[in-house]
Every structure is written in C-alpha cells, then in structure tokens.
Amino acid sequence: MSSPSNIEFPRIARSLAAALIGDPFYRVVTVACGEDEAARLEMLTAYFALALDEGEQAGRVDLADDAGNGAAIWTTDTPSAQRQAAYAQREAALRNLLGERGFAHFTAIVENMEHALAPHGLQDAWYLSIAGIAPDAQGRGLGASVLAPGLAAVDAAGATCFLETYNERSLPFYGRLGFAVAGRYAEAVTGCDYWLMLRQPSAA
Template identity: 55%
Template sequence: MLTDIERAMYGAGVAEALADDPFYVSVCVAGGVRQLLARYVELALIEGEQAGRVDLAGAEGSGAAIWSVPGDAARKADAYAARERELAVLLGAQGYANFQAIVTNMEANLAPHGLSSAWYLSIAGVRPDAQSGGLGTRLLSHGLAAADRAGAVSFLETFNERSLPFYRRQGYQVAAKFFEPVTGADYWLMTRPPGT
C-alpha cells in the first residue's frame, strides 16, 4: 500500500499529464484543475489498491496506471462507493453532476461492447517531463502482462487523439469513437485481446 505522501506525489504527477483532458476539465470546475485532479487521482489510487490494480513508474511520482479488474464484487462496490462520497465533496455540486452525467453517457456507449468481464485501464498518465523515454510503455507492461496471464481482454477510453498511436503500440485497437455531450468532445474506446 502506498503512503499518503506517495499517493500525493503520484497524484500530482498524473494530474500534470492529464490536466488538459476534457473529462477532467469538465469535472474539476470547482477549483484549479491540477489541484483537484491531483486529489482525484489519489482517490483513484486508493480505490485501485483496495479493489483493482495499481502500477507505478519512475521516481518522484513520474507515472501511474490504475486498473479495474474482475474480482470480489462487494469489495469493488465498497471501494467505488467510498471514492464516490469523496468525489462529491471534492468536485462540488456542478463538477460532481458533470462527473455523473459523463460516466452515465460513457457507460451507455460501452454497454453494447460486452466488456463487463474485461480489465479496464481507468487512468494512466506520465508526468510531461518524464515522457518520450519509454516510461509509459514500461508502466503499462506490468498490467498488460497480468491481463495476458489471466486471458483477459482489456480496454480503455481516451479523449486524447494524440494518445492513439501510443496505445496501438501496446496492442490496442480503436473499437469505436463517440461524442460526449457534457465535455463537448470526442473520445475513443480501445480494446486489446490477450496475448497481443
């Protein structure tokens, strides 16, 4: 388990990487995006440690990948509910309403793709000054290897079109492109079969 100091360090690093993402911009309207997003990532790290998978890379909070994986349904539900309670306070009324609406929209788009038992790469980010040196590939390699050993499909959703080539190099392919009305932005669903 990470310490609070380590979570804060990785939260800040990932927040730097994702601060321009339309999803996070839309939910972090109650204050500075980087500040709120850093705590948002910390809460996701806690949830990942309790009921998913967390991989870290580099020194001083350079990068983190947070996965939702199949497992104890009650444990997952408890961890998710605890994060939701914290998010409702952190994001404020409008930010949390945006969060709920975006998640509802994205879940509706995801439902026809039959990924309920797949591994979900929920959050992945590498601090900008640590990018372009292979750290992102190393960061994802551990989770992808674990998904391969489990024979599991994995998927992710990204609002960043520039990230598509990176994820393709990790074996993901675009399964669909959607427009998300709260953010006013397009995003891509990408899937990866095991052993790719």
C-alpha cells in the same frame, strides 16, 4: 504489482494531475475552479489520490518509477462487491471535492460512457481507468513501461481489457501495445469525441 505507499500518494497524484489537466473530462469535472489552473491542479491532485486509493483496494496500481512520476490504475477481476464498495467510497468523497456542478458532470459522463460500453459485453474485462506520466518525465519510455505489468497480468488472466481516451494522438501509442479502436463517440457533457479501445489477451 508495484503498489504505492500512502506516503508516495501526493507525488504520484500530482504527477497524474499535471499529465492529465488538459483532458476534456478532467476540465469539466473541475468546473468549480473556473480559469484558476493552480486550483485545478490541486483539485485534480486530490482526485487522483482518491483514484489511487480505489485502485489499491479494488484493482491494481503500477508505478512509472520510484520517483513517483506517474502511474497506471486498473480495474481488474477483483470480486464485484469489493469493487463496488471501493467505488462508492470514492464517489462519496468526489461529491464533496468536485462540488455540485463538477460532480453532476462526473456522474453524467460516467453514465454516457457506460451506455456506450453496454453493446460491447465488457462486464468481465479489465479496465485501464487512468494512466499518466508527469510532463517533465515524458519521452523516456515510462508510458509503455508503466503499462507492461498490467498488460502481462491481463494476458496471464486470459482477459480482454479496454480504455477510453479523448486524446486522438494517443491512439498509435496504444495501438503498439495491442489495443484497437472499437468505436468513436461524441460525449455531450465535454462536447468532445473520445475513443474506445479494446485489447484481446496475447497468446502465451
């Protein structure tokens, strides 16, 4: 596992913010920024710094490269009490960061997605919660390479993993990594569809 030091957090968080600023989920949770894209980038940088911290506490964080050009953040088989404590800590910080409307959107979307997940029996699955590469570093294969260590760990654990994406164009990319579409859902808060993708562990 390649884990960032706190010194690297700002660069990695900003890379994730730049990569994902157009995602419908991140647009609506940063509603307090209105049309101010610079403010949105700053808010998302703080958002992803919190996510990186949670990932280090209760999952795994893999880096795209030594320059901080992106990361993959996973929820793993860490004990549930540890995961819940880390999530609660991040949630409290997000309430302040996102503001009343943004946090309400965040909470509603999480609840909607959890409802959609329930029939799939993924309580013990690993979750690829965030993955992104800075726009100016894309096209170099970093997207696949940043996911490789986590996927190897998933396979070693014999676990299923899943992700959710609003980006239909990313489906072939994840498909090449062994993920398959398990459902397409309309999400009310964003007003957009997203895809649930599952990956079964690869045989050794």
